[in-house]
Amino acid sequence: MNIDLSVKIGSLTLRNPIMLASGTVGYGNEISEFTDLNKLGAIVTKSLSLKPRKGNPPQRITETPAGMLNAIGLANVGVEVFLKEKIPFLKKFDVPLVCNIAASTIEEYVECTRTLTREETIKAFEINISCPNVREGGLIFGNDLNAVAKITDKVRSATDKPIIIKLSPNVSYIATFAKAAKENGADAVSAINTLVGTAFNIITRKPKLQNVTGGLSGPAIKPVAIAKVLEISREVDIPIIGIGGIMDWKDVIEFMIAGSSAVQIGTLNFIDPSAPGKIVKDLEGYCEKMSVEKISSLTASYIL
Numbered sequence: 001m002n003i004d005l006s007v008k009i010g011s012l013t014l015r016n017p018i019m020l021a022s023g024t025v026g027y028g029n030e031i032s033e034f035t036d037l038n039k040l041g042a043i044v045t046k047s048l049s050l051k052p053r054k055g056n057p058p059q060r061i062t063e064t065p066a067g068m069l070n071a072i073g074l075a076n077v078g079v080e081v082f083l084k085e086k087i088p089f090l091k092k093f094d095v096p097l098v099c100n101i102a103a104s105t106i107e108e109y110v111e112c113t114r115t116l117t118r119e120e121t122i123k124a125f126e127i128n129i130s131c132p133n134v135r136e137g138g139l140i141f142g143n144d145l146n147a148v149a150k151i152t153d154k155v156r157s158a159t160d161k162p163i164i165i166k167l168s169p170n171v172s173y174i175a176t177f178a179k180a181a182k183e184n185g186a187d188a189v190s191a192i193n194t195l196v197g198t199a200f201n202i203i204t205r206k207p208k209l210q211n212v213t214g215g216l217s218g219p220a221i222k223p224v225a226i227a228k229v230l231e232i233s234r235e236v237d238i239p240i241i242g243i244g245g246i247m248d249w250k251d252v253i254e255f256m257i258a259g260s261s262a263v264q265i266g267t268l269n270f271i272d273p274s275a276p277g278k279i280v281k282d283l284e285g286y287c288e289k290m291s292v293e294k295i296s297s298l299t300a301s302y303i304l
């Protein structure tokens with residue numbers, strides 16, 4: 001059987017639904033030793049801001065049952081260094097590059113997008129309005145419907161390339177945010193970013209993270225993420241990229257049935273950086289066994 005693993009995110013066609021999630025593979029260089037990037041659907045960069053950011057002081061990461069907490073605080077090289085020093089490496093690969101952008105002001109989102117859109121290697125933008133680990137921007141935007149609408153609208157006018165709005169799960173009703181993104185010109189939404197969490201050391205009574213709270217990721221958040229994807233899928237007609245706790249091909253299928261057109265792999269890259277490539281192969285096996293000719297037919301195929 002000839003299996004078609006390709007999926008569409010707006011005008012962007014991916015050879016398969018497997019994308020690498022922002023912040024878990026840097027700018028692609030380290031993971032390229034473990035997984036053939038040319039076999040993946042897309043790579044998403046670490047969040048980029050206009051100027052370089054150091055991020056939060058350590059301790060920035062701690063393990064939790066079935067997951068991890070991180071409070072990196074959007075450490076990144078900044079747009080200028082990214083274009084000069086990171087793009088040349090990424091150009092070597094035949095895989096769509098999605099630039100994730102984070103900012104403290106609406107103007108900064110627009111400026112970043114306008115600068116990066118000139119680089120033809122960049123095929124789409126993922127707008128991070130949902131980072132729980134920075135004081136300005138991040139969740140202040142992600143929790144505010146008007147801000148999400150305004151950012152989407154302004155970024156839309158700065159690029160012709162597809163725009164994906166990365167939504168926060170730390171809201172009571174995520175579908176309203178997906179609707180605001182769609183109505184203001186987004187091509188897709190990705191869901192979810194991390195959930196706010198914390199952990200204490202019971203001897204010192206201090207938080208395990210210097211930032212006190214961090215973003216929870218990994219298998220612990222998968223059922224929450226799938227519920228959010230389903231909520232959006234039932235309420236809003238927009239492509240959804242599912243993210244949260246994917247550990248194997250079965251999780252990918254589950255996310256697709258719940259409404260995802262594609263998915264992103266995050267925490268798993270720290271456990272097994274060769275996993276994304278293996279998952280692509282395994283998806284083909286599932287389709288073969290289940291007589292699914294086009295994997296895209298699984299999207300929102302739930303029976304409720």
Ligand SMILES: Cc1cc2nc3c(=O)[nH]c(=O)nc-3n(C[C@H](O)[C@H](O)[C@H](O)COP(=O)(O)O)c2cc1C
Binds near residue numbers: 070268
């Ligand atoms: C260490 C770490 C750093 C992250 N950095 C970013 C980031 O810079 N921008 C962003 O949009 N999401 C970031 N994320 C969130 C992931 O892209 C993803 O949404 C989240 O981890 C849930 O997926 P997972 O459970 O598969 O890891 C980060 C996650 C981790 C674990």
